Amino acid sequence: MVKRTSFEGDSCPIARSLEALGDWWSLLIIREALFGVRRFGEFQSKLGMAKNILSTRLRSLVDHGILATAPASDGSAYQEYVLTPKGRGTFPILVALRQWSEAFDDHPEEIATILVDREKGRPVKKLEMRAEDGRLLSPADTTLKPRPAPRRRSA
Amino acid sequence: MVKRTSFEGDSCPIARSLEALGDWWSLLIIREALFGVRRFGEFQSKLGMAKNILSTRLRSLVDHGILATAPASDGSAYQEYVLTPKGRGTFPILVALRQWSEAFDDHPEEIATILVDREKGRPVKKLEMRAEDGRLLSPADTTLKPRPAPRRRSA
DNA sequence: CTTGTGTGGTTGCATCATAAAACCATATGC
DNA sequence: GCATATGGTTTTATGATGCAACCACACAAG
Numbered sequence: 001m002v003k004r005t006s007f008e009g010d011s012c013p014i015a016r017s018l019e020a021l022g023d024w025w026s027l028l029i030i031r032e033a034l035f036g037v038r039r040f041g042e043f044q045s046k047l048g049m050a051k052n053i054l055s056t057r058l059r060s061l062v063d064h065g066i067l068a069t070a071p072a073s074d075g076s077a078y079q080e081y082v083l084t085p086k087g088r089g090t091f092p093i094l095v096a097l098r099q100w101s102e103a104f105d106d107h108p109e110e111i112a113t114i115l116v117d118r119e120k121g122r123p124v125k126k127l128e129m130r131a132e133d134g135r136l137l138s139p140a141d142t143t144l145k146p147r148p149a150p151r152r153r154s155a
Numbered sequence: 156m157v158k159r160t161s162f163e164g165d166s167c168p169i170a171r172s173l174e175a176l177g178d179w180w181s182l183l184i185i186r187e188a189l190f191g192v193r194r195f196g197e198f199q200s201k202l203g204m205a206k207n208i209l210s211t212r213l214r215s216l217v218d219h220g221i222l223a224t225a226p227a228s229d230g231s232a233y234q235e236y237v238l239t240p241k242g243r244g245t246f247p248i249l250v251a252l253r254q255w256s257e258a259f260d261d262h263p264e265e266i267a268t269i270l271v272d273r274e275k276g277r278p279v280k281k282l283e284m285r286a287e288d289g290r291l292l293s294p295a296d297t298t299l300k301p302r303p304a305p306r307r308r309s310a
Numbered sequence: 311c312t313t314g315t316g317t318g319g320t321t322g323c324a325t326c327a328t329a330a331a332a333c334c335a336t337a338t339g340c
Numbered sequence: 341g342c343a344t345a346t347g348g349t350t351t352t353a354t355g356a357t358g359c360a361a362c363c364a365c366a367c368a369a370g
């Protein structure tokens with residue numbers, strides 16, 4: 001097989017997520033969708049990407065349950081692409097990417113926008129990793145454990 | 156230009172981060188590096204990827220300041236690839252990807268590992284977005300603001 | 311010093327994905 | 341009915357990917 005290697009069967013959850021949204025465009029399409037974009041042409045003009053690729057990506061995102069097609073909305077008999085809960089669940093990923101750029105980009109002055117708390121207009125805090133009891137965790141405070149075997153009902 | 160479109164000049168921080176780590180392998184290489192992998196052959200055998208592509212990706216990650224080459228470490232006169240602070244800063248991104256899989260994957264039973272608090276052995280909490288004052292924020296509670304103009308010193 | 315072996319890559323193709331533009335189908339406006 | 345906008349698909353060229361083979365260097369044994 002010379003195809004791009006698929007991570008579908010991989011047991012690593014990071015690889016599995018990249019299978020769905022690890023290409024050049026998917027996360028940007030989701031970003032636009034989170035801003036309320038729903039129509040093919042709107043995605044295409046805002047992202048400036050080729051229409052065939054947009055078409056492929058939208059289909060892939062629908063197949064992965066990240067977007068769903070809705071029959072219409074404003075009367076016109078066309079199709080719309082709306083985020084599913086799974087799609088909206090990518091929000092922390094986008095925030096993490098944004099914060100990484102804000103923290104480490106070599107030219108942060110080129111970043112045009114900041115994510116703020118709507119109520120106060122102040123930047124949101126950096127994402128933090130915490131234990132169940134609320135302790136702040138650094139990467140070194142964490143480790144990987146094998147997943148417990150699936151619990152079979154009765155025996 | 157028929158090349159893969161570059162997001163380098165884009166003003167969106169998400170696009171900018173994808174420029175550095177938005178391809179199929181970079182985040183997985185970083186994942187291994189966070190586990191302590193440093194040598195070419197070790198990356199290659201653990202990830203099962205072609206060596207030329209690994210070579211290209213490592214160079215790209217070094218160029219982006221995510222990895223750095225260290226002259227040696229165990230005496231053998233070869234090179235090592237170690238994460239920079241910028242590279243270690245991707246940790247929240249990987250956690251976000253992992254948690255998204257854990258929450259939304261269609262076959263979660265295939266996920267082999269869980270990320271736990273090393274001290275207690277309990278799963279880490281989901282990443283939360285909070286305001287400066289600690290209020291928990293949903294996506295709808297946030298908005299984007301234009302970045303304030305760069306502050307020039309004196310005038 | 312020569313041979314062998316392991317590590318760390320680079321080079322050559324064959325194949326796949328991507329991109330731009332042209333084309334097409336359906337709606338909508340006039 | 342005709343022009344035009346929307347929402348795509350098809351065509352074709354080129355870049356990226358994947359596999360295998362090859363090469364360079366270090367080190368060790370003979």
